[in-house]
Amino acid sequence: MRRVVVTAVGLVSPVGIGTEATWKSLREGLNGIAHITHFDAEKFACRMAGEVKNFDPLDYVDKKDLRKMGRFIFFAIAATNFAAQAAGLEVDDSIAERVGVYIGSGIGGFDIIEREHMNLLKGGPRRISPFFIPSTIVNLASGQVSIRIGAKGPNSAASTACTTGAHSVGDSYRIIERGDADVMICGGSEASITPMGIGGFAAMRALSTRNDEPHKACRPWDQHRDGFIVGEGAGVLVLEELGFAQRRGAPILAEIVGYGMSGDAFHITSPSEDGEGATRVMQNAINDAGIAPEQIDYINAHGTSTPLGDVIETRAIRKTFGEYAGKVAISSTKSMTGHLLGGAGGLEAGIAVLALRDQVAPPTINHTHPDPECDLDYVPLEARPMTINYALSNSFGFGGTNGALIFKRFET
Numbered sequence: 001m002r003r004v005v006v007t008a009v010g011l012v013s014p015v016g017i018g019t020e021a022t023w024k025s026l027r028e029g030l031n032g033i034a035h036i037t038h039f040d041a042e043k044f045a046c047r048m049a050g051e052v053k054n055f056d057p058l059d060y061v062d063k064k065d066l067r068k069m070g071r072f073i074f075f076a077i078a079a080t081n082f083a084a085q086a087a088g089l090e091v092d093d094s095i096a097e098r099v100g101v102y103i104g105s106g107i108g109g110f111d112i113i114e115r116e117h118m119n120l121l122k123g124g125p126r127r128i129s130p131f132f133i134p135s136t137i138v139n140l141a142s143g144q145v146s147i148r149i150g151a152k153g154p155n156s157a158a159s160t161a162c163t164t165g166a167h168s169v170g171d172s173y174r175i176i177e178r179g180d181a182d183v184m185i186c187g188g189s190e191a192s193i194t195p196m197g198i199g200g201f202a203a204m205r206a207l208s209t210r211n212d213e214p215h216k217a218c219r220p221w222d223q224h225r226d227g228f229i230v231g232e233g234a235g236v237l238v239l240e241e242l243g244f245a246q247r248r249g250a251p252i253l254a255e256i257v258g259y260g261m262s263g264d265a266f267h268i269t270s271p272s273e274d275g276e277g278a279t280r281v282m283q284n285a286i287n288d289a290g291i292a293p294e295q296i297d298y299i300n301a302h303g304t305s306t307p308l309g310d311v312i313e314t315r316a317i318r319k320t321f322g323e324y325a326g327k328v329a330i331s332s333t334k335s336m337t338g339h340l341l342g343g344a345g346g347l348e349a350g351i352a353v354l355a356l357r358d359q360v361a362p363p364t365i366n367h368t369h370p371d372p373e374c375d376l377d378y379v380p381l382e383a384r385p386m387t388i389n390y391a392l393s394n395s396f397g398f399g400g401t402n403g404a405l406i407f408k409r410f411e412t
Contacts, residue, residue: 003242004176005410007250009350010083010187012075013233014050014337019082023354026362027383031215031336033229038193046207048214049193050231050338068131069144070109071191075234075343076141077148080185084149087238087250089183091150098182098244100153101142102172103189103236104164106342106397109136110192141189153181161397162302164188165235165345166405170259172239173405182244187346189234198230204269206306219366220303220332221310221374228304231338235346237353254353254391254407258289264400270308275316277402278302278394282320285392285404293321296328296406297388298361300352302396303332303378304339313394314374329386331379335365345395349405352391356409360385 011018014032015025025032032050041047057066057074060081069077080103084090091099112135119127134140139157146155154175158167165188172184192198201207208227210217218229245252262284264277271277286293302313318325333351340347355361360383367380393405 002177002179004173004239004256005242005245005252006237006254006256006353006407007240007245007252008083008087008238009253009353010079010081010086010236011347011350012052012079013347014052014231017052017055019086026333026336026351027360029336029363029365029382031365033214033218033338035214036193036198039195041198044198045202045209046198047211048208048217048229049198050229051193052233067129068135070112070135072105072109072189073135073141073144075191076103076145076189076236079187079189079234079236080145083185083236083238089238096150096152098153099151100155100175100181100184101146101151102154102156102168102184102186103141103145104158104168104342105138105141105189106159106161106164107190107192108138110194110197112136114194114196145185151185159342160401161399162339162341162344163395163397163401163403164342165347166349166393166395166403167345169237169346169349170261170403170405173256173259176239176241182241184239185236186239187234187236188343190341190343191232192341193230193232201230208305216366218305218335218338220305220335220364221314221371221378222367223369223371225305225307225310228306229338231340233340233347234343235348235350237346237350252410254356255410256405257408258285258406260284260288260404262402264402266400269398271312271396271400273312275312275319277400278313278316278396279319281402281404282316282392282394285406289406291390294324296390296392297386298355298391299328299330300348300391300393301330301332302394303334303364305334311373314376317376326376328377329361329379329384330376331362331364333362345403349393352393352407356388356391356407359388361388
């Protein structure tokens, strides 16, 4: 079986533009959640989000391309630029057909959909932009990236709600493992901080309404949590077949060794209370990696800060790890970034890789009043230097779609 390694991570997040800027903020426990500025949210039940601050698309695309892309595509291009530069990856004719792109999105160009709908209502169908469709559909993040870097290998995009990024990375791992590509640029991107995006989640009563304290609103596993916070951004990984990476002298940050998938078959938005689907997906990833649960040192959890979801993930971890569950370090970096939806799995897979690289678990901030039903080690408040040989990243999505990834500290 071909071994697959991670040679770079590219991140754009509410706590930083760029991989090292994001990672530094997370290690320091900095919060990227604040009052919404993208639109007037005064009448909304939730008026907070994890916005990417000071992001200028013109730093990554030409002015003529601004009308052709939604914000999620800009994020994907920026994250890919960071990753490709860090990996020293230049795609020429000699490798183009062996380099693929697999960047998904849970929703796609929500911002453009809303804008063009308003154009239709105000001016009729002739006011709709000819770039409306290609600027909004999910696979155009992958499409635009592949065009820009010249990647002619597998080109696809997952759209599996909040598991999108994890599935994109896991599927890319399989593509390389079975020999269909030597390099995959993969992950997720999302930009859904719009009136319909926030309004829709708020209508489900899924969001926090702690509007007077946005910096404390996202508090996974805390007794006073009251819902999640929508974030935006992108996480992109460069995966390579080990021999290919070594021949070109690429930096190797970690090895990806396990990928699990499962379905809850229970409810459109809620997981089963016993966490059966989440338990199976973690066990499937552990089995795929060929390791024992006790070998996992760190979990970057789904940890959304919802009253039900956090308890269920805790139960699932207990079922998966047994007596060892209380010894594994767990954190939710969503406490700082908010929930990037389809971008979360890519961002958090990248964070797991960086945790392995630097041997430090990032914190769960705002964990000041532990929920008695959530009684594991959530790395509260401060980052923890520690030995990490295996890291697990969890993602769970609406429709009962689950993904789990396992990364290993690289050894030749």
